[in-house]
Amino acid sequence: MRQKYNYSKELKRPITFGNVDMNKAVENGAMLKCAGFMRKQTERYKTKKVQLEKDEYPSFDGKGIKFFTFTPKEKKEKYPAMIYYHGGGFMFPIQKFMMNSSVSYCERLGIKVFLPEYRISLEDSCDTIIEDCYHMLKYVFENAERLGVDKGRVLVYGDSAGGCLAESVTLLNRDRENYHLRGQMLVYPVCDNESEKYASVKNYKDAVWSEKANETMWKTYLKRGTKNIAYVVPIKSDLKNLPPAYIEPQEIDILRDEAVAYADKLKAAGVAVEVNIIPGSYHGFDSDFRSSLVKQVYEKRYQVINRMLI
Template sequence: MSRRELIDPEVRVPLDQLLEAMPGGFNAIGDIVQRRAAVEALLGAIEVPENPDVVKEDRTVPGPQGEPDISVRIYRPRDAAAPLPGIYFIHGGGMILGTVAGEDPTATLLCDQVGAVVVSVEYRLAPEHPHPAPAEDCYAGLQWTAAHAAELGIDPDRLAIYGGSAGGGLAIATALMARDRGGPALRFMMPIYPMIDDRNGTASSHEITDIGIWDRDGNAEAWAWYLGGKPADQYAAPSRAEDLSGLPPAFIDVGTVDLFRDEDIAFAQRLMAAGVPTELHVHPGSYHAAETFAAEAALARRTWALRVDALKRALA
């Protein structure tokens, strides 16, 4: 049976439309600059109305020591009384794609539905900037967020970190850095279908080869660009971390038709074994980022309801 046949029929519609418009999917575009432009054009064509209940602000903040400054976008619930919980947000894109603007709808949703101040970081991308640049940018942004919590209206004791795909991997890497470098303190982490294992050796990484969204070949290419010819450490590929103790409580979700399925399930099990309270959801029929491509589908609504509920509980 083709893996495409296992996809929930409702969320398969936009995937089929994507492949009709772009045969082979994004990874068929060899030039990374052109690929980024194609992704941004697709996201830009999706009309998302502005949420009047969310106020946005862009800032430039210090990057890692000796490196360029970084940009962050801050989302605040309008007229909400501070201090509020905080969510440090890391966008996805396989370490090679993606922008803060591209995930503006998701950050806005979290701000509105969780009632939190969201700080979304614009980190450098591979292959121009391989590891450790993206992870160090994310850590620098977290340090700034925690140091300016009072100014941002964030309760420093209720700070979570969130990211999807590459953003999920970077969220775990940033949490590992925070643990190993003495802070900032994190109440919770929510890595969504995180990209965490450069070895590409799980059963699901061999199964997902032709659905058009983050297939095996594209994953291998992205890891090669991200590592830049150097071996992976735990901050590049968190699956390689030997010690997971001391990480914040976690929520992980992934689909059954997602290349990252098995590495994410294994990582959640290791978190549990290390004594980290962990909630894991595996969504039948869901491919990578299906809830974004098919935002109105029942599967997407169930997925988001679980995430928002978990964040509310963790940050109460």
């Protein structure tokens, strides 16, 4: 069967959400069951490449939020650190790919990676999710000495919906404690709930992350309302005085144009931004670790992260 879009031949053929009725799956509980299955997979995850630990930190309401810490085998008193907000449409928990990616960054760059299992939109509000993510940042900075973290060398990272959460956290951080962040890494990030105004949505509506899936994501994320939409949808915010950003949209992705628009707004606000659109790539393409294209992209990310944390 011929592919509808001109994906790179260096990538494996993707599976699209285009034919999945995600609204129905949310309503009948199928998505929640899927989330439970993913959590079980993550609980069984093991690696010999780095030191993997599991712990909890307190969120704004006292709820203990699970997080994973990936520490290089080379022992140091303090490490640079990345706080990784995982993707999954705000609806799914951590998946194996995010664990693999965390191991990769930790091992290659010699940094600590913190991966929080924030609450999800199938069960909680967008405000709760953002606060969970912010309190991971707060926990790392306030416990830096015990955690072995160099507070002067910390960045946030997010892919897809996690990119949106990383954006939200940088805004909350600026307006609250204002801990020093060296950068924000945003990979095929969600940026705007008004997606229909972007050409990439119509051009790639049936691509891996489909227009229908995106609509369900925002409907579920916003269904309980919010106290401040500007934190929930970062492109609606004043973006001044934020840390430098690396933004990586994928060429064949409905989220491409909103990521570029977010980058443009950051630049207009005086923030240093690097945009890197990956030709022939699709949403979630970087889970294909064997691909030569994916290896090249990770090399670029390593360089950027290393530059941010020097």
